[in-house]
Ligand SMILES: [Zn+2]
């Protein structure tokens with residue numbers, strides 16, 4: 001059985017079966033990360049280029065480790081040090097990279113749709129490591145992996161996603177992924193941060209964080225990035241924290257065994273109180289750990305090609 | 312075209328072969344000290360379990376049992392795509408151990424090559440021995456089994472199937488001609 | 490030099506004609522319209538099964554000349570125009586340099602005289618350098634050949650400036666053409682705000698950005714008595730604002746583009762940069778409202794907003810791609826779809842390309858009355874053909890209709906009594 005997709009551009013295009021195939025594959029790889037020798041020869045001889053047009057130490061490092069543990073040769077190209085700043089077009093950059101014959105390009109870009117643009121023009125597999133406010137599939141998959149690991153299953157769970165939904169690729173990818181595996185998603189954010197029509201993707205929308213958190217099995221907080229989104233969206237971080245921040249008081253509304261998640265990096269004291277971020281319910285570092293296994297799974301699955309013969 | 316299936320080993324034959332292998336393993340290793348059995352998923356792990364039971368019946372002591380999945384160590388990603396990963400479960404330290412690697416059918420030897428790479432990534436065993444229920448020939452690598460249940464000459468077009476019962480014990484081996 | 494066009498269905502909305510009539514053109518003017526004209530002409534065209542209409546007029550094109558000739562120039566733009574059946578185009582002033590002074594207006598006119606294949610009517614800018622601050626010398630520009638004033642590409646953000654422009658242009662009988670959007674509401678938006686933008690993770694431009702500015706501009710027209718023409722109207726609300734203003738007798742006119750009455754925001758899926766325009770493609774309800782407005786007379790003209798861009802300006806990430814598409818060569822077949830979809834009848838459709846735009850600007854064309862300029866378009870309303878972007882006459886190929894099977898095309902375009910273009914045998 002091979003994976004049915006050449007690229008991983010977003011969760012939107014993945015079926016429930018695809019998602020479980022990725023999670024099961026990741027479970028197989030997770031064991032490697034606890035060995036003394038954390039390396040298998042699976043992708044020996046393959047070249048993976050991490051093409052990052054936006055700074056992201058966390059995601060890039062996670063993909064890089066994932067590639068290296070599979071014995072692939074990984075090369076990082078970041079926009080600040082490349083020719084992108086000199087006005088080279090994305091197509092030219094991509095063609096130059098392709099001339100070096102990578103097998104997989106892992107791409108982070110500030111423009112929504114940039115990985116789709118590349119996928120249409122290049123032969124190699126593209127793995128989206130975050131595009132604009134569109135999707136961040138590996139993050140959603142590692143979130144699902146973590147939830148499944150802690151809760152046993154995903155079906156029927158109540159998951160609250162809180163914060164700047166409008167500008168969050170993490171929220172979109174998680175919304176697609178969680179609804180596809182049968183979880184119930186509640187979104188909560190200020191009126192300026194809930195995008196039009198998002199409920200059509202199968203989420204309940206709340207503007208009171210308490211309504212979203214009540215009886216939730218999982219509370220996923222999003223990073224607020226006010227400096228990026230302009231000053232008209234919020235009066236102040238102080239007010240955001242007061243109405244949409246997760247703290248010990250409102251967390252009591254969730255189920256006692258609810259998981260607290262955050263894609264990082266956290267703004268402590270803004271969207272999440274330190275007491276909660278460091279509290280017993282947080283699985284934030286599990287997310288980071290599982291990120292490597294999930295990314296190994298993604299690299300392995302796309303490396304196998306999409307239409308190979310059944311064995 | 313209808314397949315032609317011939318039973319080449321029945322339950323009694325399998326029992327005889329595995330009991331003999333159990334004795335040979337004990338004989339060769341002079342008992343169970345430092346001995347571990349690791350089966351290759353899927354098939355070899357069931358045979359390893361069967362062998363461990365037989366060794367326990369003979370010697371009164373059951374050697375530790377592990378299972379490895381070699382998907383990550385395959386050399387045919389290009390031609391066979393991304394196969395589903397199985398679990399590797401080796402719940403003991405392999406350093407200094409005498410490992411009997413167990414598989415159901417030995418063919419080209421590539422699976423065994425991958426399995427040895429996988430074992431060596433887990434530690435530094437004292438030695439690795441190889442036990443197989445069927446050796447059907449056509450080796451592509453310099454690999455030779457230490458314990459063989461039955462040598463079966465085959466052509467490349469044929470297939471050898473090992474069937475297991477509900478308790479995962481081997482019950483029949485069939486040769487399938489296309 | 491004379492041309493006799495026989496056996497066609499002649500549709501001349503300016504004169505309320507829709508009949509099988511022959512048309513005689515002589516010395517650059519319409520000489521006669523009548524049944525079975527039997528005269529010796531230098532050339533006789535058989536228009537059996539074809540439509541004969543006044544030459545089509547496009548109120549809104551960007552010829553990119555002077556300054557951005559790598560996208561289009563007067564020669565290539567007018568060649569694309571006649572290939573699309575247009576005999577007159579009205580060109581926007583956001584050239585480099587901006588058409589905010591007589592020298593540029595004169596350049597456009599004289600260059601059109603030299604290399605143009607159809608009539609070119611320049612629009613000069615409302616404000617110098619399109620900066621939205623100081624009015625241009627509208628009197629001199631109007632005398633020099635500018636037919637209207639617009640800062641197209643940008644709205645006039647300052648209400649006071651727009652008010653004074655309407656007041657000042659009014660005695661010169663020049664309409665003000667408004668590219669109406671509230672930029673503070675547009676922000677960094679790149680497509681219509683709504684569910685599709687949410688799904689694609691693209692920043693949205695809300696409809697209220699257009700509605701709010703159209704409302705302001707219509708009220709300023711009402712207040713000043715000036716003539717306000719709303720360019721490329723695209724929202725349900727804006728159409729309604731214009732409809733009500735017209736009922737009150739406000740001097741307001743407007744135009745709509747083929748892409749806004751044909752496509753919706755759904756076309757953006759897949760991040761197709763040829764579906765990126767300003768104003769953006771809207772929802773089905775908006776498209777429906779534009780179609781209704783075209784049918785009921787709220788909207789006066791179909792105008793293409795022909796916006797050529799080089800391949801390199803579209804072959805980029807969606808959020809940095811240039812806005813707009815080429816439209817001259819697809820407008821007519823897309824409008825004929827409205828007739829087939831029973832949105833309007835054929836005479837109404839022809840009016841939207843002829844008498845409608847002529848009336849908006851008071852142009853001396855768009856009619857086949859005797860003595861009028863001999864601008865005529867012969868249309869085969871039925872022929873089926875497949876659009877290939879690479880085969881467009883325009884220098885630029887940025888169209889979302891590449892590969893579409895279209896029905897209907899201009900087969901002969903006559904400008905001033907001379908055949909400016911003839912369609913090659915059916916592809
Ligand atoms: Zn405009």
Ligand SMILES: [Zn+2]
Nearest residue numbers: 581641642794
């Ligand atoms: Zn325009």
